[in-house]
Amino acid sequence: MKTLPEKFCAVCGRRMIWRRRWRANWENVRYCSRACRLSGIGPIDRRLEAVMYELLQARGAQKSICPSEPARVVAHNEAQKDWRALMPAARKAARRLVVQGRAEMLQKGRPVDASTARGPIRIRLRPRPE
């Protein structure tokens, strides 16, 4: 079976599978969609990612966190009342950590494909290869 090349969106961290319309510039494709290209990664996104990784390290191996935890921390630090508004960005940050090989996404305690997981997720540090 022939498999198409794939890579991950720099913003949302979702898998992108080669498409015909990308054939001319596949090497330079960074975003899965116009929405991701326009939104890019801003300071809040970077903070969510950094805080998420700090929380994961603080929690330790095998332990997981909910993406709402960094969302609450960042919302508090930004004097932003509604941490729920940061949840979509927190899920993107979680997927970027997965793409970077620093974390894995869980549902019901089992690792899942971060690109396609729907519904409640948790994240934990990715076990280091021996």
Ligand SMILES: [Zn+2]
């Ligand atoms: Zn994307």
